[in-house]
Amino acid sequence: MADPSMAFNLYVWFGNRGRPLVNHSGMLTLDNNGTLKIVRQGEDPMVIYTSPTKNIVGTLLDTGNFVLKELDFDGSTKRVLWQSFDYPMDTLLPGMRLGVNHKTGQTWSITSWLTTEIPDQGPFALEWDPKGRELIIKQRGVTYWKSGVLIDSQFENISPDVTSMYDFHIVSNQNEEYFYFSNKNQSLMSEWLLTFMGQFKDLRGPDIGRADNCYGYDNNGGCQELVQPVCRQRGDTFEIRSGYYVIGDSLRTNNSSLGISDCKAICWSNCNCVAFTSQFANDTGCGFWTGEFKAGQNNDFVSIYVLSSKPSHRVKVLGKCSAWVAHVGAKA
Numbered sequence: 001m002a003d004p005s006m007a008f009n010l011y012v013w014f015g016n017r018g019r020p021l022v023n024h025s026g027m028l029t030l031d032n033n034g035t036l037k038i039v040r041q042g043e044d045p046m047v048i049y050t051s052p053t054k055n056i057v058g059t060l061l062d063t064g065n066f067v068l069k070e071l072d073f074d075g076s077t078k079r080v081l082w083q084s085f086d087y088p089m090d091t092l093l094p095g096m097r098l099g100v101n102h103k104t105g106q107t108w109s110i111t112s113w114l115t116t117e118i119p120d121q122g123p124f125a126l127e128w129d130p131k132g133r134e135l136i137i138k139q140r141g142v143t144y145w146k147s148g149v150l151i152d153s154q155f156e157n158i159s160p161d162v163t164s165m166y167d168f169h170i171v172s173n174q175n176e177e178y179f180y181f182s183n184k185n186q187s188l189m190s191e192w193l194l195t196f197m198g199q200f201k202d203l204r205g206p207d208i209g210r211a212d213n214c215y216g217y218d219n220n221g222g223c224q225e226l227v228q229p230v231c232r233q234r235g236d237t238f239e240i241r242s243g244y245y246v247i248g249d250s251l252r253t254n255n256s257s258l259g260i261s262d263c264k265a266i267c268w269s270n271c272n273c274v275a276f277t278s279q280f281a282n283d284t285g286c287g288f289w290t291g292e293f294k295a296g297q298n299n300d301f302v303s304i305y306v307l308s309s310k311p312s313h314r315v316k317v318l319g320k321c322s323a324w325v326a327h328v329g330a331k332a
Contacts, residue, residue, distance in 0.1 A: 010191070011119065012064050012091045013084040015048050018120045030058045036068060036082070049082045056081060064093050089119065092181075092192040098128035098135070099171075099178025108178060112194045114259045115283035122196045123261045124211060130177035133170065137200060137211040139261065144198065145211040145222045150179075157222030158209065162202050166190070196259055212261070215268070231271035238264060238276075238305040249291040256284040263288070264305065275306045 015028055015038050025041035034051030036058070053070050060066050066084040069077045085096050088110045092098070097108040112122035125138045134155065135147035148156025150170070154163050166181045183190055191203045198211035209222055216226030217234045260278050263286035267273035272290040279285025 010091075011089065012093060012191070013066065013087065013089060014119055016046050017089060019046060030056070030068070051081055053081075063095050065095065089113075090122075090194050092126065092194075094182045094190055095180055097178040097180050098126065099130060099176065101176050101178075103175045110194055112196045112198070114257075115196055117282050118259075118284065120257075122259055123265075124194055124196070124198045126194050126200065128177075128179040130170075130172060130179075135179070135209075137194070137198065137209060139198065139211065139265065142226070143224050144214040144216070144226075145200075145209050146224060147209065147222060159206055161206050162208055165205065197261055229269055229271055232268060233309065236307065236309045238267070239308045240303055240305050242303045250287060250289050252279055252285070252287045254279060254285050256280070258284060258286050260305075262286065267305075267307075273307075275304055277302060277304045 015036075016026070021038075021040055022043070023041060026038050027040075028036070029039055030036050032054065034054045034056045035047060036049040036051075038046040038048065040046070049068065051068065051070070055071050056068055057071055058066065058068050063085075067080055068082040070079050070081055072078040085093075086106065086108065088096055088108070090110055090112050092110050096110075098110070100107045107127075109125050109127045111126075112124040114120045114122040123139050127136050127138065128134075129136050129146075132146075133149050136143050137145040145157075147158050150168055153168055154160065165184055167184055169180050169182065171178050171180075181190075181192075188204070192208060193199075193201045193203055195201065195212075198214075199207060200209035200211065202208050211223075213221070214223035215232070215237065216224070217228055217232070217236075219225055260283055263276045263278065266286060267276040267288055270288075273288050274291075275289040277287045279287050
């Protein structure tokens with residue numbers, strides 16, 4: 001399992017997210033009919049966009065936005081037909097929108113990778129709440145973190161060390177409601193990244209938000225309070241241990257649509273679960289442990305997350321716990 005503190009990448013757009021190529025023959029093309037597609041050897045092309053006109057050009061802007069524009073007869077831009085900024089992944093760049101277009105029904109949000117190696121949509125999403133005027137991070141649809149209301153260019157739960165570097169913009173009318181940011185220093189490039197563990201990071205500076213630290217029992221730092229299992233108490237956390245083993249009853253799932261944060265949520269919600277890890281080398285699938293356990297060094301160097309409780313309410317595990325059945329699944 002990769003070190004979560006190093007879990008970031010610099011890819012800002014994929015034309016085939018969730019549809020990996022089976023070989024290295026893929027090529028992004030814009031054909032004479034105005035169709036943007038990925039062509040690949042031995043397979044049908046992946047169509048990304050089909051233009052209503054043939055007189056178009058594709059341009060990669062300095063902002064990182066890949067734009068398809070319809071040209072007028074004199075070569076000037078007539079209109080923007082399609083842009084990659086409307087289909088972001090896990091990275092928010094200056095000028096990218098978070099919000100909703102009420103006229104078209106399109107929403108703008110960023111979604112984490114599933115793991116450090118798999119860019120499929122992961123468990124965390126960053127959205128803009130136009131009514132609350134705040135940023136929110138959801139895990140599988142459940143709100144875990146909020147930025148607090150934007151007042152006088154400052155979010156309640158985001159450090160001034162971050163906000164002082166940016167200008168924040170809100171657009172609200174009958175057609176659109178969205179948020180975007182810009183750099184005060186236009187010579188710098190910024191990237192806000194949402195990791196597969198739930199960290200919301202400014203790659204130029206400190207963390208913006210830490211949904212990965214939100215267990216649902218308090219509202220510190222923007223965390224949201226959630227209904228808790230009766231066995232989980234304030235201060236309980238999972239601690240990562242590398243090169244350890246756990247002895248006890250185990251349950252494993254081969255569901256490759258689950259990332260390590262999904263495993264964490266499943267283990268937290270079941271009172272018999274005392275530890276978890278990934279099932280596969282690519283950090284998908286889940287392994288859970290219940291019952292009596294102890295940890296000690298081994299030579300496998302497997303990263304395991306073990307429940308750590310405050311001494312005042314530490315869960316005692318004596319003998320084997322009763323068997324439990326986990327419903328394991330990922331919801332979009």
